[in-house]
Each structure stands twice: as structure tokens, then as C-alpha cells.
Amino acid sequence: MNNIEKVKTLIIDEPLKLDCGQTISNFPLAYETYGTLNEKKDNAILVFHALSGDQFVTGTNPITNKSGWWSYLVGPGKAIDTNKFFIICANVIGGCMGSYGPSSIDQKTNKTIGTNFPVITINDMVNAQYNLLNFFKIDKLFSVTGGSMGGMQALQFVANFPDKTKTAIPIACTASHSAQNIALNELGRQAIMADKNWNNGNYFNTESSPNNGLAVARMAAHITYLSKKSLEDKFGRKLQERDSLKFSFDADFQIESYLRHQGNAFVDRFDANSYLYITRAMDYFDLIKQYKGNLSNAFKNSKTKFFIISFTSDWLYPTLENKEVVIALNAAGANVGFIEINSDKGHDSFLLDVPDFLSSVRNFLEANY
Amino acid sequence: MNNIEKVKTLIIDEPLKLDCGQTISNFPLAYETYGTLNEKKDNAILVFHALSGDQFVTGTNPITNKSGWWSYLVGPGKAIDTNKFFIICANVIGGCMGSYGPSSIDQKTNKTIGTNFPVITINDMVNAQYNLLNFFKIDKLFSVTGGSMGGMQALQFVANFPDKTKTAIPIACTASHSAQNIALNELGRQAIMADKNWNNGNYFNTESSPNNGLAVARMAAHITYLSKKSLEDKFGRKLQERDSLKFSFDADFQIESYLRHQGNAFVDRFDANSYLYITRAMDYFDLIKQYKGNLSNAFKNSKTKFFIISFTSDWLYPTLENKEVVIALNAAGANVGFIEINSDKGHDSFLLDVPDFLSSVRNFLEANY
Numbered sequence: 041m042n043n044i045e046k047v048k049t050l051i052i053d054e055p056l057k058l059d060c061g062q063t064i065s066n067f068p069l070a071y072e073t074y075g076t077l078n079e080k081k082d083n084a085i086l087v088f089h090a091l092s093g094d095q096f097v098t099g100t101n102p103i104t105n106k107s108g109w110w111s112y113l114v115g116p117g118k119a120i121d122t123n124k125f126f127i128i129c130a131n132v133i134g135g136c137m138g139s140y141g142p143s144s145i146d147q148k149t150n151k152t153i154g155t156n157f158p159v160i161t162i163n164d165m166v167n168a169q170y171n172l173l174n175f176f177k178i179d180k181l182f183s184v185t186g187g188s189m190g191g192m193q194a195l196q197f198v199a200n201f202p203d204k205t206k207t208a209i210p211i212a213c214t215a216s217h218s219a220q221n222i223a224l225n226e227l228g229r230q231a232i233m234a235d236k237n238w239n240n241g242n243y244f245n246t247e248s249s250p251n252n253g254l255a256v257a258r259m260a261a262h263i264t265y266l267s268k269k270s271l272e273d274k275f276g277r278k279l280q281e282r283d284s285l286k287f288s289f290d291a292d293f294q295i296e297s298y299l300r301h302q303g304n305a306f307v308d309r310f311d312a313n314s315y316l317y318i319t320r321a322m323d324y325f326d327l328i329k330q331y332k333g334n335l336s337n338a339f340k341n342s343k344t345k346f347f348i349i350s351f352t353s354d355w356l357y358p359t360l361e362n363k364e365v366v367i368a369l370n371a372a373g374a375n376v377g378f379i380e381i382n383s384d385k386g387h388d389s390f391l392l393d394v395p396d397f398l399s400s401v402r403n404f405l406e407a408n409y
Numbered sequence: 410m411n412n413i414e415k416v417k418t419l420i421i422d423e424p425l426k427l428d429c430g431q432t433i434s435n436f437p438l439a440y441e442t443y444g445t446l447n448e449k450k451d452n453a454i455l456v457f458h459a460l461s462g463d464q465f466v467t468g469t470n471p472i473t474n475k476s477g478w479w480s481y482l483v484g485p486g487k488a489i490d491t492n493k494f495f496i497i498c499a500n501v502i503g504g505c506m507g508s509y510g511p512s513s514i515d516q517k518t519n520k521t522i523g524t525n526f527p528v529i530t531i532n533d534m535v536n537a538q539y540n541l542l543n544f545f546k547i548d549k550l551f552s553v554t555g556g557s558m559g560g561m562q563a564l565q566f567v568a569n570f571p572d573k574t575k576t577a578i579p580i581a582c583t584a585s586h587s588a589q590n591i592a593l594n595e596l597g598r599q600a601i602m603a604d605k606n607w608n609n610g611n612y613f614n615t616e617s618s619p620n621n622g623l624a625v626a627r628m629a630a631h632i633t634y635l636s637k638k639s640l641e642d643k644f645g646r647k648l649q650e651r652d653s654l655k656f657s658f659d660a661d662f663q664i665e666s667y668l669r670h671q672g673n674a675f676v677d678r679f680d681a682n683s684y685l686y687i688t689r690a691m692d693y694f695d696l697i698k699q700y701k702g703n704l705s706n707a708f709k710n711s712k713t714k715f716f717i718i719s720f721t722s723d724w725l726y727p728t729l730e731n732k733e734v735v736i737a738l739n740a741a742g743a744n745v746g747f748i749e750i751n752s753d754k755g756h757d758s759f760l761l762d763v764p765d766f767l768s769s770v771r772n773f774l775e776a777n778y
Contacts, residue, residue, distance in 0.1 A: 060656040159656040219640040219664045223632045226665045229658065230628060230672070234621035236605055252603035259599060260629060263592045268724070271588040277695060285693055287429040287528040289598065289685060293692070295588045296595045303599070316658060323662070324654055326646060355637070355724075 046102060047095070047131075047138035048072060052171045059161040059324075069168055070138025071095050071130040074114065075122035077176060083409070084178050085120060086169065086205070087129040088186030088193035091261070091318050092310060094137040095129045098122070103137065104309050112393045119402035124409070125182065128172055132165040132193075134317040139168075142241065142313035154313055155241030162189070162325045166196045173204065182409065185209035185401075187390035188357065189318070192325050195338070195365065199327060202342040207408050209401060211349045212390045214361040215327040215335050215368065221356060224264055225319035228257030232312045241313050254312040255303030262302045267353035267386035271295065335368035346376040347404045349397065351389040377404065415471060416464070416500075416507035417441060421540045428530040428693075438537055439507025440464050440499040443483065444491035450547050452778070454489060455538065455574070456498040457555030457562035460630070460687050461679060463506040464498045467491070472506065473678050481762045488771035493778070494551065497541055501534040501562075503686040508537075511610065511682035523682055524610030531558070531694045535565045542573065551778065554578035554770075556759035557726065558687070561694050564707070564734065568696060571711040576777050578770060580718045581759045583730040584696040584704050584737070590725060593633055594688035597626030601681045610682050623681040624672030631671045636722035636755035640664065704737035715745040716773045718766065720758040746773070 047070045055065040072095040077084055087097055089109065094101070098108040098115045114120040114127060131139035134157070142157040173181070184194045184205045191213025198208050214221075232238055235253030243249045263271075275295040279285070282292070291297040331337040346369055350362035359380045369376040381397045383389040389397060416439045424434040441464040446453055456466055458478065463470070467477040467484045483489040483496060500508035503526070511526040542550070553563045553574045560582025567577050583590075601607055604622030612618050635643075644664040648654070651661070660666040700706040715738055719731035728749045738745040750766045752758040758766060 155658070159658075216646065218637065219644040219646065219662075220632070220635075220637045222646070222662050223640060223664050223668060226660075226662075226668055227625065227628050227632060230669070231600060231603075231625045233658070234600075234625050235603065256596065256600045256603050256625065259596050263589070263596060266589075268587065268589045268727075271592060275588040277585065277588065277591070277698075289524070289528075289602070289689065291595075293588075293591050293595075295592050299592060299595055300599070320658065329646075358637075 044103065044138055049138055050171070050175055052168060054171060056164070056168055058158055058164045060158050062158045064140065064158070067133070067140035068138060068144070069130050069133070069140070069171065071128060071172060072097065074098060074127040075125050077126040077178070081176070081178050082180070082182055083124065084126045084128060084176065084181050085183045085185065086172065086181050086197070087114070087127055088169070088184065088190035088197075089129060089132065090186065090188035090190045091322065092258075092306070093190070094135065095131045096137075097127060097129045109391060112391070113398060113401060119398045120185075120405065121402075125405070128176065130169050130172060132318065133168045134160045134165070134314060134321060136311035136314040141311070142317055143244070143311045152244035154244065157313070157317060159320055160317060161321050162192050162196050163200070163330075165321065166193050166200060169193075170197075170201060181205040183207040183209060183405065185211065187211040188213055188387065189322050192322070195327055196325075198342050198344050199330070199338040202339075202344065205344055207345045207347065207404070209347045209349065209404065210365065212351055212354050212357045212362070212387060214357050215338075215365050216329070217323050217325050218361065222323045224260065224356075225323050227260050228319055229316050231256040231260065232316060238312060241316075243312070249307070250312045251307040254307050254310065254315060257315060258306040259299045259303040262299060264356050265386055265388040267355065267384055269353065269384045270386050273384070335364065336371035339369055339372040339374050342372070342374055344374070345408060346374060348376065348378045349390075349400060350380045351383045351385070351387070351394075351397070352380060353384045354387040354389060356387040413472065413507055418507055419540070419544055421537060423540060425533070425537055427527055427533045429527050431527045433509065433527070436502070436509035437507060437513070438499050438502070438509070438540065440497060440541060441466065443467060443496040444494050446495040446545060446547070450545070451549070451551055452493065453495045453497060453545065453547050453550050454552045454554060455541065455550050455566070456483070456496055457538070457553065457559035457566075458498060458501065459555065459557035459559045460691065461627075461675070462559070463504065464500045465506075466496060466498045478760060481760070482767060482770060488767045489554075489774065490771075494774070497545065499538045499541060501687065502537045503529045503534070503683060503690060505680035505683040510680070511686055512613070512680045521613035523613065526682070526686060528689055529686060530690050531561050531565050532569070532699075534690065535562050535569060538562075539566075539570060550574040552576040552578060552774065554580065556580035557582055557756065558691050561691070564696055567711050567713050568699070568707040571708075571713065574713055576714045576716065576773070578716045578718065578773065579734065581720055581723050581726045581731070581756055583726050584734050585698070586692050586694050587730065591692045593629065594692050596629050597688055598685050600625040600629065601685060607681060610685075612681070618676070619681045620676040623676050623679065623684060626684060627675040627679075628668045628672040631668060633725050634755055634757040636724065636753055638722060638753045639755050642753070704733070705740035708738055708741040708743050711741070711743055713743070714777060715743060717745065717747045718759075718769065719749045720752045720754070720756070720763075720766070721749060722753045723756040723758060725756040
């Protein structure tokens, strides 16, 4: 998390009442844009990132020096064409890439806020990002989109602001976090909290962060992003740089080495407390309950045209859960398209080079612009 | 792990050459029996336990004071009827319920062996348990059975000793551990090793064991034992002893509370180093590779009658992998039956009250005895 001061930041002075009851104000929202807002201001797409994402959608992420997380989808000439559209993406509140979160400094104490940060929700994240429309003087977005937690934010955005986007593309998501997904997130949180360095969230005052715990949480999550078949095809039982089993606890298999790498690389760019807060927001997400058990009420005033996308091998946010949103939208009389993309790459499909997915998004955007 | 001295133990004086190259001898194998061996000694069933199991198959486990792990299946009048059959079950080597394992005391140093214990395999476990036949003077077992890692041992037993059992019932298992399962086991190992108390396995000399890490490993495993649907049906988004979200990191949801309980209860009865060794043995299991890529060669000399059982909602050892064994057995000209039981309880189905499963085992045993 070096060079975090380099990111573009908007200070939200409008007070924001959070679902927990607290009100925050004068807080930073870090964002990035790609492409150019046209004169009519009708070509803006607000992209929402997922759990481990950030505002650096495409190009080179200036903090990590790696490609943006949606480089396959977004860019000049790509499915979300930055020659045509103006892309805005903000780091969610609770995050660690410049937006107000547990690693922000409390001005009163000059220490990081840590677990004094309020527990936030997907609704809070979306309401914070709504300020971007005022900032860019956009009356109505052309689209909102995102995968996984990004898709949940897209659903929440339309529910909260039914007149503020022409289209919406929620991808590989759900209207209500499942018990299995709560369980998997709780596993990650417990891995972090089990690390003695976590120290109830007050680790910025000490030499070391709960890197071991965060790496384990990331490993667990990473397994769930892939399908059984993709793991088998990519790794199988292939050994790591050796011809035979080593009869030790070193990484014998390539899959072990890969997971260890994923865990260790993550701690360089992510804050453990942010991981706790963002997974908590995901678990709290229940748009069905927000609308008293009737999801279609979330969309009954919306003129937004929806395109819901799921992937066959995604077992984290399976087609079944995406279809529940389609059914609710139909019940609300909304304009809704749906496609289940054939892919054996699991939940990660929305981040990868899956041609049918990329062309589906491209075609929907072109047909409706 | 109190009262471990109370368990029945056989000392194996026959040297056992392990797959890693080391030879062990004069080591303890803890076991339990249920029912009575008949005069012809043709009614014995050797049961193999799974990762977190032990020799206490049914009745009350004298160490934990809880029911034996296979109480639904095994007992007087039950599917595996202890009024009719003589059941033998041993704690696997590498385990922590009295058999030779990392928590055994090294006589030379008077300390626990820890990670000086050799890395063992499913083959080693089975070869160690073969000594039970000599001990009970049984020439041929009536059956071998077990679920999950127990099923793998059953397959290995028949491969190693084609004349030594009349029947075999491998349940919810595989002939070759998948990349996804290696990944999940590695996650558990890394959770343990991330705990500072693990201390490279030398934690019996200190005040504290790596309980946090072991609890996280157990939580991770527990999620995989259940199906998405069973988690949804059992827990859904039900809150734990409260009416509304608490906006904290306490266990808001029942599923969180359940997982925390599962993790904490496990550390009272299981040794973290044993968890490392046993998961490693599972990951190393590849009967296909043992037989040079042709699984049917593992069974080509066997007169054993097989009954393979899988469960529809088991995503850890799915029907597909169980069927690979059936196909290989057919290719070897073996006598093989197969059933996929409809159950939405996931991998754990083999431990639960699933009537079709219980009656299938009962019918197979009765028809062949």
C-alpha cells in the first residue's frame, strides 16, 4: 500500500448516514476514470469492484504495477470500449486503496482507525459512490456494472436510484448472500482474527500486520473462485519443479505452490481489516429482506434495462441465484435480458478471457447506446 | 487427548517399510472391536476411519464421551449389525488416538516426535492395519469398508491383499486425490502452519498448541463436508440469538456460530500435527499412478466383490470420481455393484441418517454373508 497518496480522491462533504446508524462526512472516496465524458454526458458507465478489487479497472494499476482487474473487458476497442464510453470506478468505502476505510488515519489520534471503523453495508458503499454523479455533473448514467460484489452494488444502485441509469449489467452475483458464502467469508475472517498480529485490528501501531492470517483467507477465497474442473485442467496432480514426491510439507504439487503465491502476493496490496469489513458487507447483503421479502419491489419503479449474466461453473454465485433476480425483475415488469455463459473457469470467469462473455457485454452495450 | 492410555493398543513388532523409505517397528496401533468373532472367523469387517475419525466407530467414545462417528450405520441391529458381525477399527498411523503418530513420545528424547515423524501414505496406513488380521488370526475378512479417506484405504487394502477380504464397500471416495481436494487440504495445513504456536511442529514443549490454526483448518473442512443446499436448509441467513444485525464481527448468523463451535470443539480432541500428516497422506493418494496409469491393474487379481457408493450432493468426492473406480473394476473383470444415493447432505451423508444409504449397506452385507 505504498504511493497511496498518488490516487485521485474526492472528498465527500455531504453527510452519509450509514445503515449501522452512524453518520460520516468529509471522507475520501478514491476513484479512477477511463475515456472521455461526452458533451451530453450520456456515455458514463459506473463500474463497481469486487471484494479484492479497486478503482484501477484497466491499464496498469499504479500501486501494484499489474494490469487492472477488468483489462479483458474494459479498454480501447474492448467490450466496454473506452473510446466510446466514460468509465468511472471508485474504491469502496471500507477498502484500502485510498477511500475511507479502517486503514485511514484518525485525525484526532493520528493512528489508523482499525476496528473503530463502522461496520458498513453494500447499501452504504453505493450511497457513497452516488456522489460521483454530482461530482461529474451526470444526471443519468448509461450503465452500472460489476461482477460478484460489484454485481450486488449494481443491483443496490438501481434499487436506490431507479432513474439514474439507463442500463445495468449485474454479473455473477446474488440478491441475498447464501449460507455457504457467509460460511466461506467467516472462514476468511477467522483466519485473520486467529493471527496474533491482528491484535483486535490495532496492528498499524506495531511492527507487523496479520499477514499469515490474511494469506490463508486469500487462499481459501481463491479456491472458491475456480471450478473443480478448472483446477483439474490447470494443475491436476502436477508436481512443482520435481519428479517425485518429496515426503515433506513443502509445496510438492503445483496447486500448493500456486496457492501459497496467491496468499503471499495478496498481503502486499491489501489490508486485513478491509478484508473483514468488506466480507461483512457482503454477508449482510440481502436485498430481498430490504424489500420485506419481495425482491421485485426493489425494482418496481425502475425504467432501467437489465442484462443479467451468470456462468455455468460458478458455484459461489450459481446461475440459480442469478435467475432469482431475473424472476423478480420479470415480476416487476422490468426490461430484462439474461444469459448463462458456458465456461468451466468458475466464478473467476467474469475476470477472464471468456469470448462469449466479452461479446455478450459488447453487444448489449452497442445495441442500447 | 486425556485418558489416551485407556485405549486398547497392539504393538506391531514386525518392521514396516514405509513409502518414504524409512522402516518403523515396535510401534503402537490403537484399535477397538465391536461384536464377537465367530468360530469360523468369517464374520470380521475391518472399518477404516476418515481424516478426523478414530477407532471408536459406535457406542460412546471413551475419550470424547460423544457417540462414535458411525453410530448410524454400526451397532446391534443396525446396517452393519454387531450382533452378527465382528467389527475391527484401528486408529491410523499418523493419528492421535493412541496409534504411532507425531504426538507419540520419542523414547530417546522423552519429547513428542512432532514433525520428526515420517510422512506416511494411505498405503502405509493399510499395511500397518494388516497386522490386525494376524493378531485376530483371521485368514480372510468378510468385508472392508469406510467413507472418504476410509474408502481410499478400502481400495488400497484390496489392491495390496487381493485374497484377504470377501467383499469391499468403498464409500464417497476416489482413486486419486483431485487438485481441488489437494488445494483444500493445503489450505488447512497453511492455517495450522500460520499459527505462531505451531513452531515447526514442536509445540508440546511449550504451554500452548496451535489451536487457532487447527480450528480454522477444521472450519474450512467442515464447509466442504456439507452441500450448498444443506447449508441453506439448515442455516440460511438465520441470526444467532438476536432479532437484527449487530453491525460487529461477532457471530451474527447461526452458520458463523456453528462453524466457530466446530472449530473450537475439534482442538480438544485432535492434534494439529496429525492433521498435517493425515491430509498429506490423502493428497499423496493416487492408486492410478501406483499402477502405472491403469487403475484396473490394481484389482486384476482380486476375487473381492465390490459395492461402490456415492452421494448426489457430495462435491468433495463426487459420483464422477467414484464411477472411475467402478469403470476400472469392470475393466478388470471384477464383481462390482454401484449405487449413487440421492442425498442433499453433501459429503457428510456417509456419516448421517440417510435411510437409502443405510439400507443399501445392510442389503449388500446380508445378501453376501
